[in-house]
Amino acid sequence: MATQRVGGGGPSGLLNPFGPTWPKSKPGEVVEVGKQVQQVLFGGIKPPIVDPAHYPMLAAQIALLKKYRSKLSTMAGDDEDEYPMVLADGTIAMIDAEGRIYMGVRFLAEHGDEPATLVGVLAHEIGHRPKRWSQYRIERELSREEMQAICREEEAKADTFAGMALAEMELSPEPMIELLSVLEERPHPEYFPAKVRGEIIRDAHQARAFRAEFRRKMFPHLDRMTSPKNHLGDF
Numbered sequence: 001m002a003t004q005r006v007g008g009g010g011p012s013g014l015l016n017p018f019g020p021t022w023p024k025s026k027p028g029e030v031v032e033v034g035k036q037v038q039q040v041l042f043g044g045i046k047p048p049i050v051d052p053a054h055y056p057m058l059a060a061q062i063a064l065l066k067k068y069r070s071k072l073s074t075m076a077g078d079d080e081d082e083y084p085m086v087l088a089d090g091t092i093a094m095i096d097a098e099g100r101i102y103m104g105v106r107f108l109a110e111h112g113d114e115p116a117t118l119v120g121v122l123a124h125e126i127g128h129r130p131k132r133w134s135q136y137r138i139e140r141e142l143s144r145e146e147m148q149a150i151c152r153e154e155e156a157k158a159d160t161f162a163g164m165a166l167a168e169m170e171l172s173p174e175p176m177i178e179l180l181s182v183l184e185e186r187p188h189p190e191y192f193p194a195k196v197r198g199e200i201i202r203d204a205h206q207a208r209a210f211r212a213e214f215r216r217k218m219f220p221h222l223d224r225m226t227s228p229k230n231h232l233g234d235f
């Protein structure tokens, strides 16, 4: 169906890069705008969680993601505990309204030797910061067009964070940009086209890389202690 989206790729796995799901609307019900957005973006069908013990070959990838989750959540202004991470089937990656991140086992296996791709996708999910949407308390029914516009901006915001995060981690944005163009099978009203998303990520990366480089040169000691890359985690 044209309007029914399966979060993060759904059972078919690779249809939808990290995407929203339209809920079935209940007639006459008006919910807060923030809740509507949360429902559409993060309230979709959750992919089945799988046991990491069955995927010993993904241990290195899981360890890498956990290491970066700490740095990325700090960079986003959140605590890493707000982003529990699980392995799942039938998704690339998705985040739910509570902040739980589902990382797809097939995606991890296929891109396991591309840290920049894994970190970029994780950063995109954390960049959504889904919990903060509950702060919007206006009660009004959004039109489909309004909702699609919000979704596009929300995705662009997550992509911007991914670009900035990859710059801070000194990783290239190109593998993630390449992934988006490979995944794009048809245009989605809730997303900008892969080409535009690639430009958003590249621009954000470039601007942030410049800033991070300046900081490293000017304030090397401070940078070593406080930059997102060097963040050692909370004790």
Ligand SMILES: [Zn+2]
Residues within 6 Å of the ligand: 017, 018, 019, 124, 125, 128, 155, 158
């Ligand atoms: Zn997204």
